[in-house]
Amino acid sequence: MGVHDVIEGKKQWRAHKARVKALPPDYRIVYQEIQRYVFKVGVAEGLGEPPLAGIAEFFEEGAAAGKGVLELIGDDVAAFCDDLLG
Template sequence: MGIQDIIEGKKQWRAHMARVKALPPDYQIVYKEMQKYLFKVGPIGLSDGQLLTGIVDFFEEGVVSGKGVLELLGNDVAAFCDDLLKDTRTYADIYQKSLSGEPGTAEK
């Protein structure tokens, strides 16, 4: 990864966060909590940005349709996040597998 890639990544992240800041306050709060949860659970493909961008797209559509954020997600935001990740491999899964496996069989 060269310096240009890092600069481009920062530009994309700033543009993404500008979209988040344009959302209503209740959407911003829920997005930030979802972001914390997803960073903690660690889906392997999170770094490509598709998941977080998709969430912002979904939220923007909800704002346009006049729905509250909990109308879109339901009352259990963590369960919504788990549903997003149900078929996705996470770093937590890899860690769990390494704990249950034989010594020296942890994945890289």
């Protein structure tokens, strides 16, 4: 991985974090829990570039539709993560 790749990765990560920050508060809280869970188990591959980009997009669509975050993922965040990773 060259310097250009590192710089580009940081740009993507910052843009991703800005998208997450724009989510409603309940979505941000759940996103942070999902991120913590996924990073803790060490499985971030296959979840988009940057990691969890698909979750951010899924949450953006849910928020735009006026749905609550728990309507999308259910009451158990860990079970949602297990299904996501499984």
